Amino acid sequence: MNTRVTIVDVAARAGVAISSVSSALNNRPGVSEETRKRIVQAAQDLGFVPSLRGRSLSAKRAFAVGLVVHRDPYVLESDPFFGSFIGGIETVLDPRDYALILQMGSEPVETLDRYRSLAANRRVDGVFLSELGVDDPRVPLVRELGLPAIGVNAELDFPMPSVRQGHVEGIRELVAHFARLGHRRLALVTGPHEFIHAGQRRRAWSDAVTAEGLPGGEIVEGDFTYDGGVVAADRLLAGRAASERPTAVMCSNDLSAIGFMARAGELGARVPEDLSVAGFDGIQLGTYVRPTLTTIATTPRLLGLEAARMLLAAVDGERVADVDIEPARLVVRSSTGPAPVLR
Amino acid sequence: MNTRVTIVDVAARAGVAISSVSSALNNRPGVSEETRKRIVQAAQDLGFVPSLRGRSLSAKRAFAVGLVVHRDPYVLESDPFFGSFIGGIETVLDPRDYALILQMGSEPVETLDRYRSLAANRRVDGVFLSELGVDDPRVPLVRELGLPAIGVNAELDFPMPSVRQGHVEGIRELVAHFARLGHRRLALVTGPHEFIHAGQRRRAWSDAVTAEGLPGGEIVEGDFTYDGGVVAADRLLAGRAASERPTAVMCSNDLSAIGFMARAGELGARVPEDLSVAGFDGIQLGTYVRPTLTTIATTPRLLGLEAARMLLAAVDGERVADVDIEPARLVVRSSTGPAPVLR
């Protein structure tokens, strides 16, 4: 039970050379149909599974790709993104017999070291670059390391192939939704400015507000956490008369929107009667809270799927073009409603 | 930049045989101190990093371990367990140059196939078995596959080494806490019965209740989700007079406790004035919601750390003994308080 079946065994049983076995099993030309059949049969009889290690050494490939999650463990805990994203990745990797290596680096420097060691011992054939920061040091690093990489929701001028999910459409829909409901005093709770997607969402917001001919409204920086939403609610609502409070707020992710709503309630602002609140992401939790959360729903699973497909293509040496998946769309639930009539 | 430095290069530069390089760099005896120094120097000069692939083939090791998350992607999304658990694992793997391969199988059958293929091509040297179910089919499978495995929070009679975090102490503390606050009508929201830890917590609960001399109270089965908590609250509170409602409820995890609290509020039960609610896990979210959630705090990071340590030992062929880490303890916050006086 311990000695595995190797290509030699298969060759012996089929009465051919190992090179023929290799060719036959990898659908390479140069083997007659008849011998191919015999070889396949032999392989099946013996339960032959090609050794990844042998292949790996010979093919100079790891048959694995890497995802390094930076920031602290709490992210993976609470960020719904990665679960689905990874699920999407797996969908593509599995049939191609690739594996996903997950690493976590809590601090930025540590994260970079992870990429370095992944590259140094050729543990992976490529990596995903997600949660990109402004001037992200990983970009020059993977370049230098010669590691194929795919950017996830990167800027347009990103120097390597990336998959993107549009946020502009959904945000425009949301702002139009607010406008239609009669809201005039808007506010935005952003993510930390060091993340590019925080900036992206913020710009899309401003553009949409301008396009609707609405006043600019307040913008406060959040941090993508529930607590950040609580703090933002304090900043925007506490100690203010109703007439000075915004009536419609978009938070840059659902988790902070949920925190925002909770705190708003404590500060005497009823959602959605006094205040409309919307998030961004479309996490499950948003359908459970009361009121249910209006949001802009993303599809991280699709993002992961496409990113993996692209990465494997890049690993294969293909030139891969950027891909835009279906943009995130507005999902209206019950946390948004008509603007309050009072003044 | 593309041709990597190999052991041959190092040997050439140091003017020795590759076997000596191997011995020297792996701190094996049989090399004079002087040559060892020369070799180490040469390796350093050349920036030599031993190829994992070569080692892997020769050593018959993958230098990787696997974690297969079963159940659907939503788990990774919302379950705080895995983020920290993986973080703990990494802490141990990294210095030993091991990597973590993460796989997701949405359906049970699929999950089993993942283990099979991981074993078939020797992608990993061992696996973690977490979220164990009753009569979990993975147990006989990894046995059959000859894959070293470590159980996480397994039953006492588990046939392979496991790491456990005690739940009995915390639950006893919680029940005592309830008793001290004057509660007499308790209730428990369990997890799905197919998970062993659901049963474990349930038994611990019953034992503790008996030990405190309290009436048994109602038990309803939840599903570890926010929504499950909502449903449980409906079951226990809806359409009942205050005098017939339980006054203290433990939910088998925090997420469902938070759902429970939310629904309880809608059903007119103020927490903690009318109703005390406690969870289990100690997730961050519990400190953010209002009232903040009393819970029994686990330390998944430590669990992962210990599990990884054990798994590597098992991979090394050592006989590893079960490990009990510090039990989960009660953390009193504001969702529990004195029993209501009415009636």
Added chain:
DNA sequence: TTGAAAGCGCTACCAA
């Protein structure tokens, strides 16, 4: 102590 050489299991090239 040192070095030569035989694997590990596969791919790929080249000659037959």
Added chain:
DNA sequence: TTGGTAGCGCTTTCAA
């Protein structure tokens, strides 16, 4: 179309 063989980069055994 086939088969032999030289790597891939390392560990390990066995002579020298």
